[in-house]
Amino acid sequence: MRTLLLLVLSMVANVRDATAQDAQCVRERTAMVETIKDYARSRAGVLGQQGFSERVLEAMGQAKRHLFIPERSCSIAYADRPIPIGLGQTISQPFIVALMTELAGVAPDHVVLEIGTGSGYQAAILAHLARKVCTIEIIPQLAEAATKALKDLAYDNVSVRLGDGYAGWPECGPFDAVVVTAALGQVPPPLIEQLKVGGRLVMPVGADYGTQHLTVVEKTAPDKTTTRAVVPVRFVPFMRSPSR
Numbered sequence: 373m374r375t376l377l378l379l380v381l382s383m384v385a386n387v388r389d390a391t392a393q394d395a396q397c398v399r400e401r402t403a404m405v406e407t408i409k410d411y412a413r414s415r416a417g418v419l420g421q422q423g424f425s426e427r428v429l430e431a432m433g434q435a436k437r438h439l440f441i442p443e444r445s446c447s448i449a450y451a452d453r454p455i456p457i458g459l460g461q462t463i464s465q466p467f468i469v470a471l472m473t474e475l476a477g478v479a480p481d482h483v484v485l486e487i488g489t490g491s492g493y494q495a496a497i498l499a500h501l502a503r504k505v506c507t508i509e510i511i512p513q514l515a516e517a518a519t520k521a522l523k524d525l526a527y528d529n530v531s532v533r534l535g536d537g538y539a540g541w542p543e544c545g546p547f548d549a550v551v552v553t554a555a556l557g558q559v560p561p562p563l564i565e566q567l568k569v570g571g572r573l574v575m576p577v578g579a580d581y582g583t584q585h586l587t588v589v590e591k592t593a594p595d596k597t598t599t600r601a602v603v604p605v606r607f608v609p610f611m612r613s614p615s616r
């Protein structure tokens with residue numbers, strides 16, 4: 373009887389702890405959204421006076437970033453900083469995730485391609501905004517962990533594929549938007565081919581560990597694009613599969 377009572381009491385305490393932790397996470401996530409909103413306002417040159425759209429801020433306020441990182445700590449997850457996710461890779465700081473999402477111009481009926489699934493967090497943000505997200509990751513352990521995180525959180529409009537994203541994913545497209553989260557000296561031509569006319573590709577373009585610019589390529593006609601460099605950034609390198 374006494375053991376049963378202790379067990380019930382410890383269960384109640386655990387639930388209370390979990391609820392308190394959830395509330396703390398919600399507060400930290402709300403604060404993160406305010407931070408990136410203010411940051412966008414203070415750097416009006418990047419997104420203009422209007423800053424982030426409500427849709428993007430809402431997605432950033434909903435996705436549980438702490439469940440995509442190894443530590444699962446809210447104080448780490450919701451600081452506006454990049455976070456190591458193992459195997460030499462990192463999730464970008466929340467401001468950059470939001471900025472890439474905003475620049476991609478994602479609408480509710482869109483099909484979006486992401487190259488570099490990593491933790492799955494950017495894919496989750498895109499999944500809040502688009503109809504379908506197809507994302508490719510080259511490192512098996514990361515692809516596996518991201519697939520699990522996305523499934524556990526019921527993101528059922530995201531498909532994760534293991535492989536080199538250079539060639540895109542034609543069977544999943546054509547795409548209204550493409551987001552690449554690893555840096556390369558030039559935009560892979562297959563990604564432009566798989567982009568619809570009127571669609572946008574957002575990608576860090578530049579040397580490995582050197583100067584890179586977050587770049588927006590807009591496809592204005594079947595064989596025409598316009599390119600704009602938005603801000604200097606620092607991303608992990610885009611890798612190429614040895615079997616190509």
Ligand code: SAH
Pocket residue numbers: 457461462463464487488489490491492493494495508509510511514535536537538553554608609610611612613
């Ligand atoms: N979008 C991720 C950020 C990941 S960092 C997130 O939200 O967590 C960049 C990722 O790109 C890494 O996981 C890296 O393994 C992956 N990557 C690098 N080159 C790639 C390639 N050619 N194809 C697919 N993924 C690639």
